[in-house]
Amino acid sequence: MLRQIFFEIQAECPHTRARAGLLHTAHGVIETPVFMPVGTQATVKGLNQRQLAEELGARLILANTYHLYLRPGHELIRHLGGLHKFMSWPNAILTDSGGFQVFSLSGLRKISEEGVAFQSHLNGDLHHFSPESTVDAQLAFGSDILMALDECPEYPVSHEYARESMYRTVRWARRANNHFRRRIAEMTSRHALFPIVQGSMFPDLRRECAIALLDLDSDGYAVGGVSVGEPRPLSLGMVEATEPILPRDRPRYAMGVGMPDELPQYVARGIDMMDCVLPTRNARNGYLFTSEGRLIIKHAQYRDDARPLDPNCSCYTCKSYTRAYLRHLFLSGEILYASLATLHNIRRYMDVMREIRCAILANSFLQYLNDAAQTSGSVSDLHPGDSNG
Amino acid sequence: MLRQIFFEIQAECPHTRARAGLLHTAHGVIETPVFMPVGTQATVKGLNQRQLAEELGARLILANTYHLYLRPGHELIRHLGGLHKFMSWPNAILTDSGGFQVFSLSGLRKISEEGVAFQSHLNGDLHHFSPESTVDAQLAFGSDILMALDECPEYPVSHEYARESMYRTVRWARRANNHFRRRIAEMTSRHALFPIVQGSMFPDLRRECAIALLDLDSDGYAVGGVSVGEPRPLSLGMVEATEPILPRDRPRYAMGVGMPDELPQYVARGIDMMDCVLPTRNARNGYLFTSEGRLIIKHAQYRDDARPLDPNCSCYTCKSYTRAYLRHLFLSGEILYASLATLHNIRRYMDVMREIRCAILANSFLQYLNDAAQTSGSVSDLHPGDSNG
Numbered sequence: 085m086l087r088q089i090f091f092e093i094q095a096e097c098p099h100t101r102a103r104a105g106l107l108h109t110a111h112g113v114i115e116t117p118v119f120m121p122v123g124t125q126a127t128v129k130g131l132n133q134r135q136l137a138e139e140l141g142a143r144l145i146l147a148n149t150y151h152l153y154l155r156p157g158h159e160l161i162r163h164l165g166g167l168h169k170f171m172s173w174p175n176a177i178l179t180d181s182g183g184f185q186v187f188s189l190s191g192l193r194k195i196s197e198e199g200v201a202f203q204s205h206l207n208g209d210l211h212h213f214s215p216e217s218t219v220d221a222q223l224a225f226g227s228d229i230l231m232a233l234d235e236c237p238e239y240p241v242s243h244e245y246a247r248e249s250m251y252r253t254v255r256w257a258r259r260a261n262n263h264f265r266r267r268i269a270e271m272t273s274r275h276a277l278f279p280i281v282q283g284s285m286f287p288d289l290r291r292e293c294a295i296a297l298l299d300l301d302s303d304g305y306a307v308g309g310v311s312v313g314e315p316r317p318l319s320l321g322m323v324e325a326t327e328p329i330l331p332r333d334r335p336r337y338a339m340g341v342g343m344p345d346e347l348p349q350y351v352a353r354g355i356d357m358m359d360c361v362l363p364t365r366n367a368r369n370g371y372l373f374t375s376e377g378r379l380i381i382k383h384a385q386y387r388d389d390a391r392p393l394d395p396n397c398s399c400y401t402c403k404s405y406t407r408a409y410l411r412h413l414f415l416s417g418e419i420l421y422a423s424l425a426t427l428h429n430i431r432r433y434m435d436v437m438r439e440i441r442c443a444i445l446a447n448s449f450l451q452y453l454n455d456a457a458q459t460s461g462s463v464s465d466l467h468p469g470d471s472n473g
Numbered sequence: 474m475l476r477q478i479f480f481e482i483q484a485e486c487p488h489t490r491a492r493a494g495l496l497h498t499a500h501g502v503i504e505t506p507v508f509m510p511v512g513t514q515a516t517v518k519g520l521n522q523r524q525l526a527e528e529l530g531a532r533l534i535l536a537n538t539y540h541l542y543l544r545p546g547h548e549l550i551r552h553l554g555g556l557h558k559f560m561s562w563p564n565a566i567l568t569d570s571g572g573f574q575v576f577s578l579s580g581l582r583k584i585s586e587e588g589v590a591f592q593s594h595l596n597g598d599l600h601h602f603s604p605e606s607t608v609d610a611q612l613a614f615g616s617d618i619l620m621a622l623d624e625c626p627e628y629p630v631s632h633e634y635a636r637e638s639m640y641r642t643v644r645w646a647r648r649a650n651n652h653f654r655r656r657i658a659e660m661t662s663r664h665a666l667f668p669i670v671q672g673s674m675f676p677d678l679r680r681e682c683a684i685a686l687l688d689l690d691s692d693g694y695a696v697g698g699v700s701v702g703e704p705r706p707l708s709l710g711m712v713e714a715t716e717p718i719l720p721r722d723r724p725r726y727a728m729g730v731g732m733p734d735e736l737p738q739y740v741a742r743g744i745d746m747m748d749c750v751l752p753t754r755n756a757r758n759g760y761l762f763t764s765e766g767r768l769i770i771k772h773a774q775y776r777d778d779a780r781p782l783d784p785n786c787s788c789y790t791c792k793s794y795t796r797a798y799l800r801h802l803f804l805s806g807e808i809l810y811a812s813l814a815t816l817h818n819i820r821r822y823m824d825v826m827r828e829i830r831c832a833i834l835a836n837s838f839l840q841y842l843n844d845a846a847q848t849s850g851s852v853s854d855l856h857p858g859d860s861n862g
Contacts, residue, residue: 125801125802125805125807126798126801127802127805127807127808127809129807129808129809130808130809131809132789132793132809132812132813133793134789134793155801155804155805156776156797156801156804160776160777160797163777164777164779164795164797165779170795170797170798170801171798172793172794172795172798387545387549388549388552388553390553390554400521400523404521404522404523404561405561406553406559406561408545408549408553408559409515409559409560409561412514412515412544412545412559413514413516415544415545416514416516416544418514418516418518419516419518419519419808419811419812420516420518420519420520420521422808423521423808423812424521
């Protein structure tokens, strides 16, 4: 099958697994490594689409199949011309499979070979996701990148449970892939389906899963089941176990990561795509990421602080407002606080990703990585070149 | 005394009391009649200052002395360079006196000749406002236009109470004015203090109050104590009773009004300035003002409505998003809903004011007024030329 999205490698770091590339989609070209802001309910909380596209330069965002399937419903979105048109978003969209939310948000849920039955967190209604139905929902959205339904086990689980669950996830991925290929054979629009490597925190299962998914010859591969409460070195270890097996010429997506100082760590392990709710959620809760570290805006020390949030940042928030004003808005519960804080936090993530990409292209990524680890305190030891297997 | 702000009349309607003018302040020239968006806590809820200034063209906004005095405090705002700098607002600011909020928001309050003692609605702390202290707070803000402390009686009250209260408001206005003139004699920045005409719903008291305040030779005059729950014809009647007494060459401000279809009614009665929380508060609650009337976004009929909120509006919201998407955001409790809805509602008010101003300048205001009344159903009879006494 022809590639539906095409990944072009522009540069590879000779010392780590990092690469810089371009991801060609039907909704534009995305520079990688890329961080995807999370737009759960077809909106990145606190920002409008113009801010996201023009001020922040986001070229790819993530939306949640579970949430949009429940409200407003994938059929309504299809009827209104797809998710891009519905939310007035000109650039690319990746949707998750809904699996993670079913396992983390819904009440009762019951896994079978067929799929997963669950109760809506909104009203308790019963629903069912199958590998095929979540492909259908995501095609109704018109997503550029779809994710295959997976089971995302909690942490920790036994090796036995993790193995059974991983095998099911592989079977589901095959069914999703078969259904996806039948569906897009009739379509003129371009979409890609990424399967998800699972296996909990067991490197042998991760490797077995990755090898099994290679058969699908997918346009990209995801590493899921990380960021579920495990210590950070474990998540990085799972990426290290998986990534060398994945095809070099396809993008790799680490789901749900990470903190700003972790972003280069994942890139160093061959990851091209990441997403995380931290910049948006932390922004709203008063935790701001700056080039000088974390800043908790409610602290009394900022009461009369006339400096910008981050003197090294050129976002609208930092160019226009003081810490004292942001603190006032936060303490007053004002909507503008959430908007300005989110704008800044996402900008911080975008800036980090730009720095990483520039360093890879300039062949100075190892230096960047070492400098970043020195500044932040390394989250784990990285042995460049060791991640091959 | 030299005028601190200068009001230039550009055109007067020959059939009504309406005028179009320019209000020259230290923070720019304001085209009148003008609607002032309300920025209670140094932010117009849901919008940033760039949207307000650049997208909506707001040249004058209102902020609340009561709220900002309590949090973050006028001394902090003074320390940080004044309210314009604190909130990063380049254009003009009018602050109310705090009186209205003391009477409507605070718990215990006790009026004396000296002023009013009250409990903070935030934490119950005891505070005191005097005519002099609210001038001081507003000068600490650096407001372009300050309001004199007044008592805003609830509706209805007896003629006797209204008279006593009005006399006290006049005595307070004299004290505020004396204090203000002493204070600004030492300052190089330009500020104006507007006294407030009270008198509840009694035309004789309104006239007596207006005549008493003429002595102050103020740069502008306000009509307060309307929009306190009385029937709309009564509010308009109070303006009719007051306005002919006020100096022709000073701006007149009707406080806390009104609905979009009432704006031309007030202008027809000689009002140059208005403010109201309706466009912002109603936006957040799902009530949207369009050129075709009110739209309640949660209604099921908008579920799959792919039209813009108002096809005749060119705001960012209407140019970019559908009713179906706005309804989804509203039902999902998303921040973006409040932001997009507020942007549109304020734009609607701004558009109405622009139409009114153009009509006055084009000598077609009476026609505009009659057309508007036909469209909306007149809120009261207007007898052009009758409002002279």
